[in-house]
Amino acid sequence: MTGISLVAAALAGALGLALGSFANVLIHRVPQGVSVVSPASACPACGHRIRARHNVPVIGWLWLRGKCADCGAPISGRYPAVELATGLAFAGVTALTGPDWRTAMLLALVYFGIVLSAVDLETRRLPDPLTGAFAVCVAVLAPATCALTGQWDALLRAVIGAAALGALYGLAFVIYPKGMGFGDVKLAPSIGASLAFLGWPLFAVGVFAAFVWGAVAGVIAMRRARRTRGVAVPFGPWMFVGAATGVLIGAPVTQWYLELVMLA
Ligand SMILES: [Zn+2]
Numbered sequence: 001m002t003g004i005s006l007v008a009a010a011l012a013g014a015l016g017l018a019l020g021s022f023a024n025v026l027i028h029r030v031p032q033g034v035s036v037v038s039p040a041s042a043c044p045a046c047g048h049r050i051r052a053r054h055n056v057p058v059i060g061w062l063w064l065r066g067k068c069a070d071c072g073a074p075i076s077g078r079y080p081a082v083e084l085a086t087g088l089a090f091a092g093v094t095a096l097t098g099p100d101w102r103t104a105m106l107l108a109l110v111y112f113g114i115v116l117s118a119v120d121l122e123t124r125r126l127p128d129p130l131t132g133a134f135a136v137c138v139a140v141l142a143p144a145t146c147a148l149t150g151q152w153d154a155l156l157r158a159v160i161g162a163a164a165l166g167a168l169y170g171l172a173f174v175i176y177p178k179g180m181g182f183g184d185v186k187l188a189p190s191i192g193a194s195l196a197f198l199g200w201p202l203f204a205v206g207v208f209a210a211f212v213w214g215a216v217a218g219v220i221a222m223r224r225a226r227r228t229r230g231v232a233v234p235f236g237p238w239m240f241v242g243a244a245t246g247v248l249i250g251a252p253v254t255q256w257y258l259e260l261v262m263l264a
Contacts, residue, residue: 009095012107016090017057019111020083027082027118030127045073057083086114101149102198106247108137109194113240116187120236126183134190138162142197154197161196161203162189168207180235187236191243198247201254206246213245214238 022036029036041050048070054060061080068075089110097103112134120126142158169188173180195203214235222231 005095005098008099009091012094012099012103013087013091016107017083017087019090020086020114021055021057023086023111023115023118024079024082026115026130027122030129031119031123031125043068043070043073043075046071057087082114082118086111089114101145101151101154104141104145105138105194105197108134108141109191109240109243109247112137112190113243117237117240120183120234124181124232124234126181126187126236128186131183131186131190134187138190138193138197142193145197157200157203158193158197162193164196165189165192165207184235184239187239191239195243195246199251202246202250204246205250205253206243208242209245210235210239210242213241 025036025041041055042048043050045068048068050060051069054064054069056063058080061075061077064075066075066077067073090107093106093110094103097106112130116126116130116134119130138158142155146152146155166185166189169180169185173182173185192203192207195206214233217238218231218233221233222228225231
């Protein structure tokens with residue numbers, strides 16, 4: 001790793017910690033339909049405002065040993081976990097990409113992946129303000145990146161990817177409405193756009209892997225519930241885990257598959 005990419009990864013990690021802190025606010029407040037800007041964070045037990053020095057990502061929680069400074073009520077370990085995960089993911093993505101034209105889109109995918117997955121697991125919903133914000137983010141990042149690189153084919157891929165995955169999930173929803181929620185259908189175009197923007201191999205493997213992971217999760221959930229019907233599994237997280245799978249192994253898997261097909 002060069003010095004520049006090391007510095008970039010460290011900066012991205014710091015940005016991830018700060019945005020991870022805001023992710024906690026989004027995860028906690030958006031499903032309740034309350035403002036994410038005001039009021040300032042307060043202890044849910046005693047209502048005292050969280051002091052600025054205790055609001056420092058991860059360190060604030062460690063400093064307080066996971067307890068409110070005013071009333072001693074325990075503060076969930078989920079807060080520092082989300083901050084740390086976002087920070088590490090941002091640093092990792094930036095280190096792996098260099099950084100280059102893919103970095104910003106990958107960071108958006110990671111960020112909304114963390115926020116939307118957490119909300120879906122907790123509430124079984126993908127709220128419109130969050131899927132909408134992700135869509136706006138992708139719609140801004142894709143052309144902005146192409147304007148910088150001059151490689152407009154990535155934007156064309158993004159548009160086709162959005163339409164294709166939106167249509168696929170829309171169709172799946174119409175055929176089998178119990179299989180997924182309409183929130184998944186609204187999330188699909190943004191995931192399709194970002195994956196296709198990054199390249200067709202990532203899109204192909206990412207889309208396929210989501211259904212594989214979702215099916216595996218469904219089987220495990222059914223075995224745990226000792227039932228074969230009526231077991232609902234939130235699908236949003238698997239769309240993102242699938243996307244991550246596509247990003248990580250999409251290129252080599254597609255290469256291997258094409259060679260296999262050509263040999264046959
Ligand atoms: Zn308190």
